[in-house]
Amino acid sequence: MKITSEQEMLDFGEQFAKDCPRVIELIGDVGTGKTTFVRGFAKGLGIKQAVTSPSFTISKSYAIPDGRTLIHYDFYRLDNPGLMANDLKENLNNNNIIVVEWGNSIKNILPKNHIIITIKQKGDYREVTINNRKGIIEGLPEHGSARVSAFSPVATGENDATRNDTLRLFLDTSTPTTILKLNSKEYKWNSGHDLAEKLLEFIHEKLQENGKDWHDISEITFMSGPGSFTGLRIGAAVVNTLASELNIPLKNHKGEKVKIILPDYGRDANIGTPRK
Numbered sequence: 559m560k561i562t563s564e565q566e567m568l569d570f571g572e573q574f575a576k577d578c579p580r581v582i583e584l585i586g587d588v589g590t591g592k593t594t595f596v597r598g599f600a601k602g603l604g605i606k607q608a609v610t611s612p613s614f615t616i617s618k619s620y621a622i623p624d625g626r627t628l629i630h631y632d633f634y635r636l637d638n639p640g641l642m643a644n645d646l647k648e649n650l651n652n653n654n655i656i657v658v659e660w661g662n663s664i665k666n667i668l669p670k671n672h673i674i675i676t677i678k679q680k681g682d683y684r685e686v687t688i689n690n691r692k693g694i695i696e697g698l699p700e701h702g703s704a705r706v707s708a709f710s711p712v713a714t715g716e717n718d719a720t721r722n723d724t725l726r727l728f729l730d731t732s733t734p735t736t737i738l739k740l741n742s743k744e745y746k747w748n749s750g751h752d753l754a755e756k757l758l759e760f761i762h763e764k765l766q767e768n769g770k771d772w773h774d775i776s777e778i779t780f781m782s783g784p785g786s787f788t789g790l791r792i793g794a795a796v797v798n799t800l801a802s803e804l805n806i807p808l809k810n811h812k813g814e815k816v817k818i819i820l821p822d823y824g825r826d827a828n829i830g831t832p833r834k
């Protein structure tokens with residue numbers, strides 16, 4: 559979902575409160591609008607008090623008219639959360655609503671089904687996605703029609719390999735066994751004749767398994783050959799399109815940054831005159 563102004567972020571937060579998620583983790587660089595989201599969110603919960611960044615106090619609490627409490631944590635650069643981890647644990651056990659910025663150091667304490675909102679600065683707008691640890695919850699099509707309903711608990715393990723902010727995708731389609739890497743995780747697929755038809759689906763499925771989507775990819779590396787003519791051609795078309803659409807760096811397997819991948823077939827393409 560695209561958010562193009564501070565006001566839209568406030569509205570999104572306000573709207574989000576209507577669905578009453580209990581625990582939200584906000585991921586995004588400094589100044590992407592995490593705290594701005596919380597300001598809107600607090601308003602949506604009926605809190606009149608002004609919400610300010612808890613950066614220096616680590617946490618701030620706000621009384622919600624219905625009797626509960628909103629607790630806003632910011633663990634920025636707090637590698638060792640110490641006592642604050644206990645504080646958070648306690649508050650998770652009560653019927654409070656928790657919002658966490660920079661929650662990396664305490665992510666093991668957060669419940670398995672908490673909501674993860676990721677904000678990315680993209681040129682002149684913010685790309686916002688809503689996930690849980692299993693995957694994307696809903697790609698809200700338009701701001702304003704924001705409905706977030708599928709807050710069903712999902713019990714799944716951590717996806718540490720892809721839980722940081724860089725997601726490097728590596729693709730090798732030069733042999734009948736397609737190799738896909740998402741950071742350090744490797745996937746193999748005997749694509750056979752399905753490569754052209756199913757490659758995008760395969761990549762997307764693995765992204766989702768890691769709670770990621772297309773726009774989370776930060777860089778693509780492609781095994782540009784030599785190898786299977788058809789495989790390289792299809793793979794190159796896919797990574798060239800993805801890198802261009804997502805506006806992210808593209809590299810060949812030698813680590814050279816390229817504008818587009820030109821497959822190295824290792825020989826002249828075997829396109830002869832049609833046989834009768």
Ligand code: ADP
Binds near residue numbers: 562592
């Ligand atoms: P964070 O908590 O992520 O560090 P803040 O919410 O404190 O970020 O600050 C975000 C800043 O960016 C605010 O000053 C806000 O006015 C500004 N801003 C500009 N455009 C947007 C937008 N689309 N969404 C959120 N904030 C925006």
Ligand code: MG
Binds near residue numbers: 593611
């Ligand atoms: Mg902040």
